[in-house]
């Protein structure tokens with residue numbers, strides 16, 4: 191069961207809403223957010239931008255192919271989210287990262303995951319992508335503050351961990367097909383993920399009994415789920431749950447926003463979560479290790 195949480199109540203009743211999302215993260219790691227504050231027109235503009243991009247000729251998209259900084263186009267067949275399966279994912283994707291100018295000292299200094307974004311030559315694309323990125327980032331920081339409350343930490347506990355984060359906005363497109371896998375079974379890598387889908391079925395979550403359950407679609411809502419970084423940070427108090435996308439009957443689009451901490455954030459058991467089960471690790475090191483495993487598609 192994935193609970194539906196009306197986020198517009200968070201301002202007036204922060205502790206109540208924090209307890210609701212905390213419970214969801216302890217039980218399944220998934221919730222559906224309505225009243226989340228990402229404007230409808232921002233979401234619509236992002237879908238339009240994504241459609242425009244995916245319709246470009248492959249040669250055009252290949253000019254901004256995904257690189258070590260996790261920005262750009264991932265062509266169909268270049269990813270395998272289920273590292274144990276022999277199947278590659280039938281999807282294509284485009285990633286936008288934390289936006290910086292080329293002369294930013296963090297880029298010049300070689301900080302991990304700091305880079306300029308790779309933009310297609312499409313009118314309005316950059317504004318639409320960054321508009322969605324900013325709105326999702328704001329919501330993500332607000333969800334992190336609820337997590338702090340749920341864990342009896344000061345509400346601003348995470349602020350310094352997400353003010354220049356390794357966040358990735360990812361446009362996804364799954365081609366229509368007959369059977370097979372759109373995105374292999376996986377748990378996400380980061381702290382939290384905010385996911386919008388276009389209503390075409392396919393997303394499934396692995397239940398505790400080992401059965402795959404369809405995630406119900408709610409127009410305009412955002413699915414929020416936690417990733418392995420937050421599971422580790424919370425000393426396994428929260429659970430990141432496996433999910434997958436079946437190859438859809440019709441073309442399916444979705445927009446994911448992966449919120450990973452600042453690169454130099456140290457991920458070690460949060461105060462009050464008991465004896466640490468894992469050694470400390472920097473958020474950048476953790477993300478790198480997970481991305482490397484996903485992209486290691488044998489020839």
Ligand SMILES: O=C(O)CCC(=O)C(=O)O
Nearest residue numbers: 362373387393435444446
């Ligand atoms: O497209 C979706 O609905 C889910 C995608 C997903 O789970 C991911 O990219 O991590």
Ligand SMILES: [Fe+2]
Nearest residue numbers: 376377378433
């Ligand atoms: Fe995922």
